[in-house]
Amino acid sequence: MISAGIDCGAKNTKTVILKDGKVIGKGSVLTGFDQEKAVEESLELAIREAGISRDDIGKIFGTGAGKDSVRMADDKVNEIKAMGKGAIFLFPNARTVADVGAEEGRAAKLDENGRPADFAINEKCAAGAGAFIEAMGRALETPLEEMGALALKSDKEIPMNAQCAIFAESEVIGLIHAKTEKQDISKAIHDSMASRIVSMIRRIGVNKDVVMIGGVAYNPGFVAAMKRELKLEKIHIPDDPEYGASLGAAVLAVDG
Amino acid sequence: MAKYPTEPLKCWPKAKELRQQFYRNFSEAKEKGGIRWMGSAWAPDAVVRGLGKDVYSVTGEPYGASCAFDKPLSAKFLSAAENFGFARDLCAYMRNYWGSILCNEYALDKGKFPKADFAWSQHICCSHAKWYQNACELEGGNVPLFCVDVGAGAYPPFEPEMYPHRIRYVADQMMDGIEWMQKVTGREYNDELFLEAVWNDMRLTSKWAEICMLNRATPAPLDEKTIYSLYVFGVLEQSNAEFADFYDELYDEVKDRAARGIAAVANEKARLMTDTQPPWGFLNIYRYMEKWGAVSVGSLYTFGLAGTWLYDEEKHDLIPRAMPDKKPATREEGCMMLADWHLSKPEYQHFYHPEYKTKMMDAIAKNWKCDGVILHYNRGCEGLTVGIAENRLGLLERGNKVMAYEGNMGDEREFDETATINRLSIFLESLGLKIED
Ligand code: SF4
Numbered sequence: 001m002i003s004a005g006i007d008c009g010a011k012n013t014k015t016v017i018l019k020d021g022k023v024i025g026k027g028s029v030l031t032g033f034d035q036e037k038a039v040e041e042s043l044e045l046a047i048r049e050a051g052i053s054r055d056d057i058g059k060i061f062g063t064g065a066g067k068d069s070v071r072m073a074d075d076k077v078n079e080i081k082a083m084g085k086g087a088i089f090l091f092p093n094a095r096t097v098a099d100v101g102a103e104e105g106r107a108a109k110l111d112e113n114g115r116p117a118d119f120a121i122n123e124k125c126a127a128g129a130g131a132f133i134e135a136m137g138r139a140l141e142t143p144l145e146e147m148g149a150l151a152l153k154s155d156k157e158i159p160m161n162a163q164c165a166i167f168a169e170s171e172v173i174g175l176i177h178a179k180t181e182k183q184d185i186s187k188a189i190h191d192s193m194a195s196r197i198v199s200m201i202r203r204i205g206v207n208k209d210v211v212m213i214g215g216v217a218y219n220p221g222f223v224a225a226m227k228r229e230l231k232l233e234k235i236h237i238p239d240d241p242e243y244g245a246s247l248g249a250a251v252l253a254v255d256g
Numbered sequence: 257m258a259k260y261p262t263e264p265l266k267c268w269p270k271a272k273e274l275r276q277q278f279y280r281n282f283s284e285a286k287e288k289g290g291i292r293w294m295g296s297a298w299a300p301d302a303v304v305r306g307l308g309k310d311v312y313s314v315t316g317e318p319y320g321a322s323c324a325f326d327k328p329l330s331a332k333f334l335s336a337a338e339n340f341g342f343a344r345d346l347c348a349y350m351r352n353y354w355g356s357i358l359c360n361e362y363a364l365d366k367g368k369f370p371k372a373d374f375a376w377s378q379h380i381c382c383s384h385a386k387w388y389q390n391a392c393e394l395e396g397g398n399v400p401l402f403c404v405d406v407g408a409g410a411y412p413p414f415e416p417e418m419y420p421h422r423i424r425y426v427a428d429q430m431m432d433g434i435e436w437m438q439k440v441t442g443r444e445y446n447d448e449l450f451l452e453a454v455w456n457d458m459r460l461t462s463k464w465a466e467i468c469m470l471n472r473a474t475p476a477p478l479d480e481k482t483i484y485s486l487y488v489f490g491v492l493e494q495s496n497a498e499f500a501d502f503y504d505e506l507y508d509e510v511k512d513r514a515a516r517g518i519a520a521v522a523n524e525k526a527r528l529m530t531d532t533q534p535p536w537g538f539l540n541i542y543r544y545m546e547k548w549g550a551v552s553v554g555s556l557y558t559f560g561l562a563g564t565w566l567y568d569e570e571k572h573d574l575i576p577r578a579m580p581d582k583k584p585a586t587r588e589e590g591c592m593m594l595a596d597w598h599l600s601k602p603e604y605q606h607f608y609h610p611e612y613k614t615k616m617m618d619a620i621a622k623n624w625k626c627d628g629v630i631l632h633y634n635r636g637c638e639g640l641t642v643g644i645a646e647n648r649l650g651l652l653e654r655g656n657k658v659m660a661y662e663g664n665m666g667d668e669r670e671f672d673e674t675a676t677i678n679r680l681s682i683f684l685e686s687l688g689l690k691i692e693d
Contacts, residue, residue, distance in 0.1 A: 065678075078682040078685055079678075081682070118658075119683075120660075
């Protein structure tokens with residue numbers, strides 16, 4: 001059977017098409033203000049890549065903050081369930097999964113079927129999500145894509161307030177005025193965000209097979225900071241981490 | 257299709273009327289030649305009853321909750337308190353209360369805020385004494401204040417014994433308080449009225465615990481949203497004879513509901529418990545849970561704030577504290593009995609160690625057959641939220657499913673409704689429930 005999972009997130013909307021346990025199509029677009037349009041567009045992209053028609057899809061599941069906009073969905077699943085299923089599909093030994101997206105950071109402890117046994121979601125502040133690095137990048141006048149690589153050049157430890165994006169920004173400005181190297185500030189930004197996500201993961205329990213999905217997993221500076229904070233040699237990251245939850249939704253559309 | 261029969265509570269209109277009358281009494285006290293006092297909901301109000309039958313109070317916490325329920329009014333009070341210079345991270349009830357004085361507006365009838373003749377409080381949370389110290393100043397600076405320190409240690413079994421000197425420490429302050437009240441009001445104290453009030457306090461709080469016991473039944477005869485409207489009498493005035501009588505009536509009705517299998521929530525499929533005050537402006541989250549067939553059957557907060565219980569270590573259970581064999585006969589005996597009774601309040605115990613609270617919460621989860629626990633990391637109440645992250649871990653270790661959300665009982669700016677609903681959906685789904693359209 002062919003299934004599709006659509007994850008309508010705060011920044012991007014992603015679709016995965018699955019056929020007999022294999023990903024055959026993917027599509028990602030900016031969500032923008034018109035969520036329903038974004039859902040349609042990402043689905044179209046994925047269909048095109050898969051080389052199928054919409055009628056070939058047996059079941060569609062929606063997930064993400066904008067899951068109600070996935071009008072054509074046969075069912076909707078919550079983000080925690082979708083990310084858990086996606087993680088265990090890719091890494092069957094996974095028991096801890098973190099999903100760090102643009103606007104929200106989440107973590108879940110999974111049972112052997114990928115069902116969430118406990119979960120945590122960051123509270124009302126950008127300090128635990130990708131938007132934090134983006135905002136700090138603006139203060140540093142550095143494009144988001146370069147922030148991670150910049151951080152990797154530093155080995156300095158500069159403590160920074162990770163509790164609030166606004167306070168952190170004024171700290172960044174203070175560091176700029178103190179003539180701190182950009183790379184050191186960038187590392188401090190990634191460290192502070194990682195410490196926030198890790199404290200959330202610790203709340204639900206860490207095991208050695210930690211999987212990270214979500215767009216922020218593309219950022220090498222953040223991944224390095226997470227490893228340091230978790231004291232782990234390796235964190236499992238799929239090739240396309242931003243599709244983790246949509247993949248989970250597509251799997252759930254088949255498995256139920 | 258509904259799983260269980262349900263019907264409205266017959267006592268409901270009476271509860272509403274009693275509550276309204278209580279607040280009216282406070283605002284109209286002077287027209288009746290009476291006395292007004294303000295203080296914490298946990299204050300030993302029986303002591304004040306000895307001043308006469310025409311002595312009326314407003315207790316700060318339920319008043320603050322009533323303000324919070326009216327979101328535009330609360331926003332006005334909170335900003336008045338902030339503009340005056342009070343910090344935004346203080347107790348949200350307290351800020352609503354101060355704002356109400358500063359705006360000179362009484363939330364219950366929108367008239368002028370009635371000035372109290374004196375303040376009588378106790379002190380367990382670090383906000384209690386400061387609350388009324390500032391309130392007295394805001395009301396003109398000539399309102400006298402007496403605060404009973406109840407920080408006398410945890411009650412058995414959490415500590416091996418409630419040593420007599422600890423009880424005496426609290427009782428002596430009550431005795432001093434009686435002398436002080438006579439001085440500041442010019443009234444002669446009536447011991448008979450006081451002793452009757454002590455008995456009513458015990459009657460009311462013991463009966464409330466008995467009512468909560470009835471909610472062990474499946475289906476639960478009461479849901480927590482309703483319980484919020486009923487437990488309030490135990491925090492408005494514990495020594496009020498009319499309130500104690502009302503609880504007798506309520507007990508009979510709830511007992512009958514439990515016996516006949518009358519459910520609060522007709523589609524009860526899962527039972528939950530909560531903790532601390534809810535975000536009062538957003539009680540719709542409880543209705544949302546009901547759509548999933550989830551009923552919150554209570555909490556240590558609603559059970560223990562208005563009820564007196566003892567924790568039985570061996571049975572790992574909460575047991576309603578039994579009434580003493582006989583009424584107190586002298587002022588001193590009355591103060592000693594009242595002090596001992598109040599020191600055993602479940603909600604006092606966690607101030608000494610979060611583990612005590614975890615034990616009591618787990619006892620509720622097990623004995624009220626709860627499938628999950630929902631914790632409110634309540635930024636508005638330092639007193640009841642202290643140690644809650646420890647409670648979470650303790651409850652998880654004991655095999656409970658736990659969800660936490662952040663918010664504030666009395667400051668809507670700190671509550672994210674959409675995020676909380678989303679979190680609730682995830683949690684309820686993880687309990688195996690499905691939303692019903
Ligand atoms: S912080 Fe909580 S316990 Fe303390 S006075 Fe306020 S409501 Fe009461």
